[in-house]
Amino acid sequence: MSLIITVMIIVAMPLFFNLMPSDVEETLYIGIHAPGLEGVFSQMNTTDEALQLTIYNDTNALKVDVEEGDVTAGIILPGDFVKTLLTGGKPRVDLYFPSIVPGEAREPIQALLEELSFVITGQNLPVSLNTEIIGEDYAGRQLPFRDQTKPLWISMVLLVEIMSLAYLIIEEKQTGAIYALLVTPITTSEIFAAKIIVGTMLAMVETLLIILLLGSFGANQIAILLNVFLGAVLATGFAFMVATPARDLKSSFSWLMIFYIVLLLPPLTIMYPQAASWVVKVLPSYYLADTFNQILNQGVGLGGVWQNLVILAIFDIVILIMGMLILRRKFQ
Amino acid sequence: MTASIVADNITFCYGDLTAVDHANFEVAQGEVLGFLGPNGAGKTTTVKILTGQLKPKEGSAKVLGHDMAIEPKKAAAKIGVCFEEKNLYPRMTARGNLEFFGKLFGNNVDAEALLRRVDLAGKGEARVENFSKGMKQRLMIARSILNEPDVLFLDEPTDGLDPVSSENIRKIIHEEQERGASILLTTHDMIEADKLSDRVAFMNEGKIVALDTPENLKLKYGKRSLKVRPKGRVEGEEVEIPLDDPETPEKIRDILKEGEFDTIHTSEATLEEIFIKITGRGL
Numbered sequence: 174m175s176l177i178i179t180v181m182i183i184v185a186m187p188l189f190f191n192l193m194p195s196d197v198e199e200t201l202y203i204g205i206h207a208p209g210l211e212g213v214f215s216q217m218n219t220t221d222e223a224l225q226l227t228i229y230n231d232t233n234a235l236k237v238d239v240e241e242g243d244v245t246a247g248i249i250l251p252g253d254f255v256k257t258l259l260t261g262g263k264p265r266v267d268l269y270f271p272s273i274v275p276g277e278a279r280e281p282i283q284a285l286l287e288e289l290s291f292v293i294t295g296q297n298l299p300v301s302l303n304t305e306i307i308g309e310d311y312a313g314r315q316l317p318f319r320d321q322t323k324p325l326w327i328s329m330v331l332l333v334e335i336m337s338l339a340y341l342i343i344e345e346k347q348t349g350a351i352y353a354l355l356v357t358p359i360t361t362s363e364i365f366a367a368k369i370i371v372g373t374m375l376a377m378v379e380t381l382l383i384i385l386l387l388g389s390f391g392a393n394q395i396a397i398l399l400n401v402f403l404g405a406v407l408a409t410g411f412a413f414m415v416a417t418p419a420r421d422l423k424s425s426f427s428w429l430m431i432f433y434i435v436l437l438l439p440p441l442t443i444m445y446p447q448a449a450s451w452v453v454k455v456l457p458s459y460y461l462a463d464t465f466n467q468i469l470n471q472g473v474g475l476g477g478v479w480q481n482l483v484i485l486a487i488f489d490i491v492i493l494i495m496g497m498l499i500l501r502r503k504f505q
Numbered sequence: 506m507t508a509s510i511v512a513d514n515i516t517f518c519y520g521d522l523t524a525v526d527h528a529n530f531e532v533a534q535g536e537v538l539g540f541l542g543p544n545g546a547g548k549t550t551t552v553k554i555l556t557g558q559l560k561p562k563e564g565s566a567k568v569l570g571h572d573m574a575i576e577p578k579k580a581a582a583k584i585g586v587c588f589e590e591k592n593l594y595p596r597m598t599a600r601g602n603l604e605f606f607g608k609l610f611g612n613n614v615d616a617e618a619l620l621r622r623v624d625l626a627g628k629g630e631a632r633v634e635n636f637s638k639g640m641k642q643r644l645m646i647a648r649s650i651l652n653e654p655d656v657l658f659l660d661e662p663t664d665g666l667d668p669v670s671s672e673n674i675r676k677i678i679h680e681e682q683e684r685g686a687s688i689l690l691t692t693h694d695m696i697e698a699d700k701l702s703d704r705v706a707f708m709n710e711g712k713i714v715a716l717d718t719p720e721n722l723k724l725k726y727g728k729r730s731l732k733v734r735p736k737g738r739v740e741g742e743e744v745e746i747p748l749d750d751p752e753t754p755e756k757i758r759d760i761l762k763e764g765e766f767d768t769i770h771t772s773e774a775t776l777e778e779i780f781i782k783i784t785g786r787g788l
Binding site for chain 1: 556558584588590606
């Protein structure tokens with residue numbers, strides 16, 4: 174069962190990863206029907222790469238493309254748009270958006286139109302705008318969505334290993350083989366040492382394999398290895414905890430879900446930081462996922478992630494000791 | 506000579522239930538002690554205390570001079586345990602199970618020889634999950650003797666075995682005894698206990714209620730008789746003459762006067778009958 178889970182992850186994860194788009198779409202596609210102003214808007218296409226205007230002669234065709242999502246927004250200007258503006262009137266402009274476009278995306282386009290109207294009437298805004306980028310300027314270098322998901326995928330591999338390792342221990346309990354070990358000269362400490370070593374190695378090998386298959390084992394290899402090792406130890410400690418109350422493989426599933434729901438939250442919030450609260454920082458998987466994010470997506474080296482690694486190591490020790498203590502009680 | 510196993514007033518409780526209640530007994534070197542009792546009597550709990558898996562609430566359990574609550578691992582290398590549960594590694598082969606446990610004892614095990622001894626020759630490469638109940642039991646026996654233990658704990662060793670295999674296991678137990686091992690044998694099978702044990706202990710509700718050789722127990726609690734079926738009478742119409750009665754000789758003379766007989770034999774109480782007599786309940 175453990176082998177099946179491991180093989181499934183090694184095959185499925187890189188497959189899903191490579192099916193996701195590998196680049197970032199930075200161009201805004203807008204369809205416009207502006208009788209008499211086609212030349213003006215065509216000119217805007219050649220000067221602004223971030224904006225791609227498609228001129229429509231037929232308003233119905235424009236509406237269809239908006240509905241199908243071929244353009245982000247559709248603008249229909251009346252034939253007397255400029256004339257009405259210049260005579261102080263208020264021409265009616267129709268804006269169309271597909272249902273999937275969020276409100277935050279609609280507002281800038283509305284603002285753009287309003288500013289355009291001022292420009293056309295010769296009334297510039299009475300301010301002088303100064304634009305400055307603070308921090309790393311990711312213009313043209315934004316992360317594709319699939320790269321943003323790397324910390325999540327890699328953390329998931331380690332967390333799924335909790336299930337594989339727990340299953341091995343549960344099976345040993347179920348068959349009673351663990352009790353046969355306890356009456357031999359081998360001590361309980363030696364049994365745990367063996368499980369920790371094998372569990373950590375299995376989790377490490379699988380995770381490193383995934384990182385290699387995702388093409389992410391490039392720079393900062395020491396930092397990656399350390400984070401993978403600490404994540405593997407964490408998975409082993411949690412496996413002990415999951416294996417303790419479970420009587421069999423079926424009952425372990427409910428315990429696993431509790432752990433997964435809690436531990437997968439931080440890797441998700443790494444992708445959507447605005448959804449995170451301070452609570453996620455008390456979970457060990459936050460430091461695991463955040464370290465992967467910094468190393469793999471931001472190019473941060475060991476010097477920049479050492480604090481996360483120290484916190485993760487402390488979590489490892491605590492969880493491993495707790496896992497061993499509660500599992501040991503079960504043997505006795 | 507120091508006894509190999511010394512149980513001194515051992516007591517163990519599962520919550521409010523007293524599973525073992527001040528049990529006292531010893532097993533000498535080379536002796537087989539049969540532990541008899543119904544399910545829930547406390548036999549397996551006693552074995553767990555003696556093998557160091559549980560710590561007694563009171564008393565002490567010593568094996569080969571080592572207190573099993575304090576230093577169980579000092580005796581572990583020289584004890585063998587055959588559990589009632591078939592706690593083998595199911596996805597390993599028979600050979601793999603023996604060699605793995607052999608390594609834990611620091612031994613290079615001749616797995617083939619062991620498998621031959623328990624009638625599993627040629628089954629070394631088969632996975633245990635494909636074994637029958639009887640084959641697993643035989644492998645359990647093989648595992649329990651692979652380190653040539655000085656003390657052997659056998660919990661229901663012939664459970665699930667056919668008569669031929671059971672006889673083979675009894676032969677192995679006898680061989681181990683001749684090698685000098687002390688054996689604690691828990692079983693429901695009174696006939697087996699009678700055949701194999703130098704002494705038997707009856708356990709009921711956590712207490713040892715009788716401890717003696719089978720012969721002494723029969724003499725003390727049992728009833729010996731002579732059963733005679735004169736010719737012409739059908740089965741069930743036997744005449745039973747108690748042998749410990751003062752009138753026995755006269756009764757025997759009377760029956761002999763009948764002339765010819767179909768069957769004539771002595772019978773003695775079984776351990777089960779003695780157990781029922783002592784405890785008021787059966788196995």
